[in-house]
Amino acid sequence: MQPRYIKIKSAIIDSIEAGKMKPGDKVDSENQLAEIFKVSRMTARRALTELVDEGVLARSQGLGTFVNDHRPMSSLLEIRSIDDEILQRGHTYSNQVLTQLKVKATSEQGAWLDVPTGTELFHTCIVHYENELPVQLEDRLVNPQWAPDYLTQDFSQTTANHYLNSVAPLTQADHAIEAILPTQYVAKSLAIEPNQPCLQVSRRTYSAKGIVSYALLFHPGNRYRIGGHLDFSHSIRS
Amino acid sequence: MQPRYIKIKSAIIDSIEAGKMKPGDKVDSENQLAEIFKVSRMTARRALTELVDEGVLARSQGLGTFVNDHRPMSSLLEIRSIDDEILQRGHTYSNQVLTQLKVKATSEQGAWLDVPTGTELFHTCIVHYENELPVQLEDRLVNPQWAPDYLTQDFSQTTANHYLNSVAPLTQADHAIEAILPTQYVAKSLAIEPNQPCLQVSRRTYSAKGIVSYALLFHPGNRYRIGGHLDFSHSIRS
């Protein structure tokens, strides 16, 4: 037997999907639902509360409960850590560290990490391979303040991503995805032709205290794509 | 004065962030919390329930409530409807319909929309302009079954995206993002050089009943990028 609050949720969702109620329409109040379904107000309330949590309804004190607008048609696209992704596909993962040293921030680099020009930064360039084929060049700048031991890590064992997340758990991130033509260095590192388009992901990660790292991730257009699957359905009938 | 269940939530989050409790650790039971904070079990329960909803804790009947693992370090990246995006930037949006007609599905197209080869489909090609500059070529196939009036729409008024979402609300979507070199047709439509890399987003959208549409969105690499900002912090102190 289904719990009663689930039945009420289903009934509300049904009447929305059947078109009986449109976005903006007022839903029966907690007391009305309680009477209609012969349950206590708290049980009716639970049904409404969960639908609000799921984004189906919206409430405001004193006014009532209303059918929500279609939630913004924004799709979410997942970007995962490269090694997890490759391993999950059942392929072999390996990498090669090209560069692992200290640098002094140029004005541009300083702006990215929000530090003064000339600040000492850590810089790594690592190529990631899927089945011996290069699929990502990771060009990363790290603020030593949040990850002082970054340079002494063995990145053949743990990825920069995982290490940084362990010492300074990320709280926010900025992303940008672009299509570019590779520089000579990028083309050589990824073993592609100079006129082969690349997918460039630039990612800036924040921990609680500040900007941890700025990474440029280059992917050969013919060997890599970013994918994702999304599910917006709100008919969760557990 | 803060509600009491908020105080309990804060206390739990604090002790997690202070390192007193690690992922996997057991949290005080509802009855224990009730006694500690001098509230009823239902109030303590509400604190736990909301933290479970937020992904901070996990519960199982008979066992107890536990601190959740750090949620998978997957980043989410937003893709919005092109016209909304342009308007929100304060720029002018316009478009031009290149193609709007019926076609018979090739075997490839049939596979994309999960219909037999030869099925009648709707096909549109629309160029979207930001400040008179082309930023997206939208090449879209639509299953007439879910949107029979698609061809008679005036897409200078409403975008395909918005129209489809109104007649067949989307419940799921697949995405793939790639960097490609444009075909001659794409380069001409977007007014770019043939060697200028393009960002290609292919998106397949589902409604409750089936696959509604398959779209290829081409963006000139030098005029468009996909961006997003994410926030993982779970210290939600409403």
Add this chain to the structure above:
DNA sequence: TGTATGCACTTGTATATACAAGCTGGTTGG
């Protein structure tokens, strides 16, 4: 006319209580 008060309705918070159902560990009986 315009303002103020208060009532009726809504959601929000909080309590006390009851029983159902899942899990664990110990005790009991074969």
Add this chain to the structure above:
DNA sequence: CCAACCAGCTTGTATATACAAGTGCATACA
């Protein structure tokens, strides 16, 4: 020794009740 059972913990569902607080409307008053 092992299996069955049960007691005692946990979370899950459900009710009845109370008061607080936000909103809108109608009524009463100046």
